[in-house]
Amino acid sequence: MTTAEFLKTITEAHGVSGYEHNVRDIVVQEFSALCDEVRVDPMGSVWGVKRGTVGGRRIMLAGHMDEIGLIVKKLDKHVIRFTQVGGFDVRVLPGQPVWVHGRQSMPGVIGMRPPHVMPAAERDKVIPMEDLFIDVGLTAEELAQQIRVGDTITLRRGYVELKNGLVASKAMDDRAAVASLLECLQVLQGLKHNWDVYAVATVQEEVGLRGAMTSAYGVAPDAAIAVDVTFARTPELPETGTVEADKGPGIARGPNLHPVMYDRLVETAKRYEMPYQPEPVPGASGTDAWAIQVSRQGVPTALLGLPLRYMHTPVETLSLRDVERCGRLMAYFIADLDDTILDSFRPALPEGE
Amino acid sequence: MKDTLRKLCEAYGPSGNEGQVRDLIRSEIEGLADSVRVDALGNLIAVKGSGGHRVMLAAHMDEIGVIITHIDENGFLRFAPVGGVWTLGLSGRRVAFADGTIGAIGLEKLDDRDRVPAMAKFYIDIGASKKDEVHLKVGDMAVMTRPFVTNGGRWIGKAMDNRAGCAVLIETMRRLKAPKHEVAFVFTTQEEVGLRGATTSAFGLDPEIAVAVDVTGTGDTPKAAPMAVSLGEGAAIKVRDGGMLAHLGVKDLLVQRAEENGIAYQLEVLEGGTTDGRAIQTSRAGVPTGVVSVPTRYIHSPSEMIDERDAEACASLLVVLLENDITL
Amino acid sequence: MMDIGFLKTLSEARGVSGNEGEVRDHLARTLRGVVDELITDTIGNLIAVRRGTGESPLRVMVAAHMDEVGLMITAADANGYLRFQPVGGIDARVLPAKRVLVGKDAVPGIIGVKPVHLTEPSERRNVLKVDQLYIDIGAKSKDEALGIAPLGEFATFDTPFQYLQGASIEGDEPRGRISGKCFDDRAGCFILHNLLQKQYPFDLYGVFTVQEEVGLRGARVAAFGIDPDLAFVLEGTVCDDSPKEDDVSPTTTLGLGAAISIADASVIADRRLVDLLIETATEEGIPYQIKQPMVGGTDAGAIHLQREGIPSVPVAVPSRYLHSPESVIDLLDLQHTIRLVGAALERLPAVWGSRGGVA
Structure with a gap:
């Protein structure tokens, strides 16, 4: 599978946080072709291990494979009341097509009361999640046989190609990062690298970086790169805190990221003439990097950002080229890695007075 | 279970000051465990059985x-x-x-x-x-402070959260004749201020599977937030709450054991709040973790109400879990 | 006697979370030859190990954080003005019309503000948000500004250390108050630096941590690595002793001595360690106060949750105007805190039994 085909396949697969098994199966299969060993850890994250020529040192790459979604809270006659797993803007939900994953997956729509019967003043108000519901077209009796409390719900919106290499789908956040990991593994097939590479498709990022936390503990890497989506500029967004789509991955800088990892990634991008965008992050990055950095005795961690428009909607849009650039950047960075970087991770101290 | 729970509910034990509750539980479980110890953060750890998997059961002793x-x-x-x-x-x-x-x-x-x-x-x-x-x-x-009272099978008291869970663990220990696993019953500290005791005890025990036992809300009171859990309908098996998604394998196994043994249960999707399960699940490289909840009305009030049958069902479910093989 | 000149050095050193190098270097330079081992870890903590006499097998961690709250450059506009975001908790109300130093080269800058003459009365009632503020370093273009201060560069308040009226360190007892930036937590670093001058019955791990202000990040990994039996955390803490009509807690009061925490938002302190501190203070005649519970958080919040649990207690010097460009502490509080923790460490082996402290 090419990176583009892989991206289409995994974004269209369904895997709300904690229920990533369908996505996992695809990732395991595709990683297996490129890795020496593929493992699934106790939380369900996938580790693709590609051994280095020297070995012993480990770099962990992390992209999360869960997506935000909904979950059945209660059956209410012939409709489903739901709550969310991860954070949607509730304003995007009315009228969305969905899949409800019950005894079998079935299509449904997010319904609301018709505006015609509501007082005019009500139409200016956001409909709270409690007042929305999902209709799969079954009667109450049929529904009770098919759907249980706790079944998950994902958005029913597939992959579409826009102009100039932009693509849109649900779950680009963060399956696009998993695709960049695959791209990295593909490029590494043709490169020599000393360190062992642990490409980890993590679970449960959207509910608290929970897969990265446990995978990082398990892998115990010497360094790590997390890949997540980042805010691409659109007309309503300011320059501060955003980057541009199709101008290369963001490389994050701030307390969450190790300065040597940042510097080396920038050097790599410059050496191979790859576009990148520096991204200041003053505190918590809100990504797997935040969890990985403080695993065990600390892990020097970098964060690459895939510029993404319309985050946490079913029409998340990014540049396929950025995904490929991100994968290549990691591959070249890894190929250049040797143990000298380890000394530079610990700040040198001055002599005494 | 009622007499034990009465004593537990009426004991004093805010987070970080669980000593009185710990002493009470120690005396209640006298002779029921192979070993009992207290760790650096005050968790009471009673281990029973050997072989099989290392299983951690956790219920917090502290109250708000x-x-x-x-x-x-x-x-x-x-x-x-x-x-x-x-x-x-x-x-x-x-x-x-x-x-x-x-x-x-x-x-x-x-x-x-x-x-x-x-x-x-x-x-x-x-x-x-x-x-x-x-x-x-x-x-x-x-x-x-408020006395423990009963209205038939409905029990009302302060600190049902989570002395009800502690009572379920104690009852499980009493009924458990032949555990197939090495089971650590952990009565944790400081849950109400951030799952702190569970965090450190899980690290220390390094379990292969865990089940937290705590209370959960219900949707069966006037104009309650929609929730498909009711008092008296059985042990609640958690799917998710505000802090965690239960491990699918553990959740499914609990459902399977309940169905095989005719134990009343209900699936729980809780919007807010969380339990020790959240902390245990992400200990070290990750621990497959589920949660069994006692449905409870008026949580964090001095009149928390549970149904006797639900608490009994929770204990029954844990006993069959521990007396059988565990494969996830 | 306390070397207040070194406290001045520490206070004026610049170390926003993630950029603590200057502070770390000052500490390392002066601790070489004093401690037995001086190491850094990958996140940037400075770990100073003072081997004990061997009388006690305990492994004791004492932590103070090197980082301070500050700013990060996040964009520059076409005219060379720099946009920024806070690093750590800064109340936006302290920012307008302050002087800052930008980047490693400490380029002077001004947080600009519109002349009062040109503001509407209604405007003056609204707090200026961080998004509305900018730093003027005198640059004329975006390229010039970003050449001097690239995206992600840090900035600190530009605050010289100052002895306030009547402050003196002559004689045995210091007197009076001082002002400066970030006594949270350079005061703690200073205390730890003092404590490391002595040998104890046990191995003392003095840990100067990084990134406390963005989530207790350095202390967490240090504690995991060191795996101590227990920990003391030294802080400059909240003080709200300005005159008030209501009879409410001042959190701490300047001049009343070392502030012991029973519980804050991040940790319920180990009661045995709290009692040790109170007993020590009482018996040695060292002034102390109990900090208002549940206010603020400290590195103890991260340390006590590592591995199987590490009993911890925070002890602090009261500091007025925390997280602002100008904070104020009392020199005697500083000395009392050094004496209290020093004496408690001496007494520790007599009261702390086996691992976990469980007798």
Whole structure:
């Protein structure tokens, strides 16, 4: 599978946080072709291990494979009341097509009361999640046989190609990062690298970086790169805190990221003439990097950002080229890695007075 | 279970001050475990059985409370919450300190009676008329006080959260004849302030599978938030709450065991709140973790209500879990 | 006697979370030859190990954080003005019309503000948000500004250390108050630096941590690595002792001595360690106060949750105007805190039994 085909396949697969098994199966299969060993850890994250020529040192790459979604809270006659797993803007939900994953997956729509019967003043108000519901077209009796409390719900919106290499789908956040990991593994097939590479498709990022936390503990890497989506500029967004789509991955800088990892990634991008965008992050990055950095005795961690428009909607849009650039950047960075970087991770101290 | 729970509910044990509850549980489980110890954060760990998997069961001993933050010149005590104390209904409540001192919670004159006042407007009155008469100190903690009562099979008390869970664990230990696994029954500390005891005890025990036992809300009261859990409908097997998604394998196994053994259960999707399960699940490289909940009305009030049958079902479910093979 | 000149050095050193190098270097330079081992870890903590006499097998961690709250450059506009975001908790109300130093080269800058003459009365009632503020370093273009201060560069308040009226360190007892930036937590670093001058019955791990202000990040990994039996955390803490009509807690009061925490938002302190501190203070005649419970958080919040649990207690010097460009502490509080923790460490082996402290 090419990176583009892989991206289409995994974004269209369904895997709300904690229920990533369908996505996992695809990732395991595709990683297996490129890795020496593929493992699934106790939380369900996938580790693709590609051994280095020297070995012993480990770099962990992390992209999360869960997506935000909904979950059945209660059956209410012939409709489903739901709550969310991860954070949607509730304003995007009315009228969305969905899949409800019950005894079998079935299509449904997010319904609301018709505006015609509501007082005019009500139409200016956001409909709270409690007042929305999902209709799969079954009667109450049929529904009770098919759907249980706790079944998950994902958005029913597939992959579409826009102009100039932009693509849109649900779950680009963060399956696009998993695709960049695959791209990295593909490029590494043709490169020599000393360190062992642990490409980890993590679970449960959207509910608290929970897969990265446990995978990082398990892998115990010497360094790590997390890949997540980042805010691409659109007309309503300011320059501060955003980057541009199709101008290369963001490389994050701030307390969450190790300065040597940042510097080396920038050097790599410059050496191979790859576009990148520096991204200041003053505190918590809100990504797997935040969890990985403080695993065990600390892990020097970098964060690459895939510029993404319309985050946490079913029409998340990014540049396929950025995904490929991100994968290549990691591959070249890894190929250049040797143990000298380890000394530079610990700040040198001055002599005494 | 009722007599045990009565004693547990009426004991004093705000987060970080679980000593009285711990002593009580120690005496209740005397002779039921192969070994019992207390760790650095005060968790009580009782291990029973060997072979099979290393299983951790956790129920927290602590309850919400208040802590004195200031003693004013007239002998009134200002306080901060320890855990999730709601201001609604605080006025007129009684609180008890570790030494048994009882205080009444008073409220300053309100400017607007229709709005819930801020915590800073409340104070504790222990009957002192000046600062010098107060024998308590800044930093002392108190809990709500209220006797345990029963209305048939409905049991009402303060600190059902989570002495009900502790009682379920104790009952499980009593009934468990032949565990197929090495089971650590952990009575944890400081859950209400951030799952702290579970965090460190899980690291220490390094379990292969875990089940937390705690209370959960219900949707069966007038105009309750929609939730498909009701009092008396059985043990609640958690799917998700505000802090965790239960491990699918553990959740499914609990459902399977309940169905095989005719134990009443209900699936639980809770919007807010979380349990020790959240902390245990992400210990070290990850621990497959589920949660069995006792459905409870009026959580974090002094009148938390449970149904006897639900608590019994929770214990039954844990016993069959532990007396059978575990494959996820 | 306390070397207040070194406290001045520490306070004026610049170390926003993630950029603590300057502070770390000052500490390392002066601790070489004093301690037995001086190491850094990958996140940037400085770990100073003072081997004990061997009388006690305990492994004791004492932590103070090197980082301070500050600013990070996040964009520059076409005219060379720099946009920024806070690093750590800064109340936006302290920012307008302050002087800052930008980047490693400490380029002077001004947080600009519109002349009062040109503001509407209604405007003056609204707090200026961080998004509305900018730093003027005198640059004329975006390229010039970003050449001097690239995206992600840090900035600190530009605050010289100052002895306030009547402050003196002559004689045995210091007197009076000082002002400066970030006594949270350079005061703690200073205390730890003092404590490391002595040998104890046990191995003392003095840990100067990084990134406390963005989430207790350095202390967490240090504690995991060191795995101590227990920990003391030294802080500059909240003080709210300005005159008030209501009879409410001042959190701490300047001049009343070392502030012991029973519980804050991040940790319920180990009661045995609290009692050890109170007993020590009482018996040695060292002034102390109990900090208002549940206010603020410290590195103890991260340390006590590592591995199987590490009993911890925070002890602090009261500091007015925390997280602002100008904070104020009392020199005697500083000395009392050094004496209290020093004496408690001496007494520790007599009261702390086996691992976990469980007798």
